[in-house]
Amino acid sequence: MNKTIPVDEELIDLAEFLRTFGDPTRLRILFLLRRRELGVQAISDELSLQQTTVSHQLKLLRHLRLVRYRKEGRGVFYRLNDDHIEQILEIGMQHIQEQV
Amino acid sequence: MNKTIPVDEELIDLAEFLRTFGDPTRLRILFLLRRRELGVQAISDELSLQQTTVSHQLKLLRHLRLVRYRKEGRGVFYRLNDDHIEQILEIGMQHIQEQV
DNA sequence: ATAATATATGAATATATGTTCATACATTTA
DNA sequence: TAAATGTATGAACATATATTCATATATTAT
Structure with missing residues (x-):
């Protein structure tokens, strides 16, 4: 395993990416x-959130590539971008469920 | 795999945990x-950060269990808490290094 | 006990972030 | 084209967060 410290730009990008997991609404x-x-509508309904709240958060999730989307008709359909996302959620859940 | 949505308390804990990875200094x-x-001193020196800055961040990292520590003499020595931490760093680096 | 060294903590401040309101944009239907 | 539907965006506000300064606490050495 490579044990070097990433350069500043990478650190900033990495922090920005991982920070995106740091909000209950986005989770x-x-x-x-x-x-x-x-x-978008389905997400808003399912989670009882305002459409505008969901759209703002989806914008973030898009930009940091946590989700992908496709347009169909007047709707926009979102899904997780790749396996990394599920992996981080999974490891995170393992961590918080460990006895302290 | 279990596809249910965690309850509120878990979501808040998970967000708090993952958010802790979301700052370049902590990374x-x-x-x-x-x-x-x-x-602490070695960390401050190595990263050219003030001791107080490092202590404040280590406090966070301790509380969210990203690091463990042991006291020896008048020093306090820190290390990563468990494999989850390295795993998340690793997956995160993979993600940001993907061609966009 | 006093001084020196290592680390931690509280308050203050500047910046970042999440949600809401108002409104814009895009696509479909009448 | 106008109305309806679905989504996105900008500004504003309240709250959260990172760093710094001042100072406290703990351990060791004199």
């Missing part, structure tokens, strides 16, 4: 999308 | 500790 959206692809 | 500390156990 709810991610856990929901872990099940299946969903549109 | 620097974690990558440094990935190599070997280190005292």
Whole structure:
């Protein structure tokens, strides 16, 4: 394993990426999308969040590539971007469920 | 795999845990500790950070169990808590290094 | 006991972040 | 084209967070 410290730009990108997992609302959206692809409306309804709140958070999730999306008709459908996302959620859950 | 959404308390704990990876200073500390156990002074010197800055961040890292520590003499020596920490750093690095 | 060394903590401040309101943009239907 | 539907965006506000300064606590050495 490579034990060097990443350069500043990488550290900033990495922090930005991992920070995106650091909000309960975004986590709810991610856990929901872990099940299946969903549109904005469906996410809002399922989680009882305002559409604008969901859209703002999805914008972040898109930019940091935690989710992908496709447009169909007047809807936009989101899903998790790749396996990394589920892996981090999984490891995180393991960690917090450990006896302290 | 279990596809349910964690309950609120878990979501808050998980967010708090993962958010802790979301700052470049803390990431620097974690990558440094990935190599070997280190005292506060050594961390400050190595990363050119003030001792108080490092102590404040280590307090966070302790509380969220990203690091463990042991006291020896007048020093306090920190190391990564468990494999989860390295795993998340590793997956995160993979993610940001992917071609966009 | 006093001084020296190592680490931790509280308050203050500047910056970042999440949610809401208002509104814009895009696509489909009438 | 106008209305309806679905989604996105900008500004504002309240709260959270990172760093610094001042100082406290703990351990060792004199």
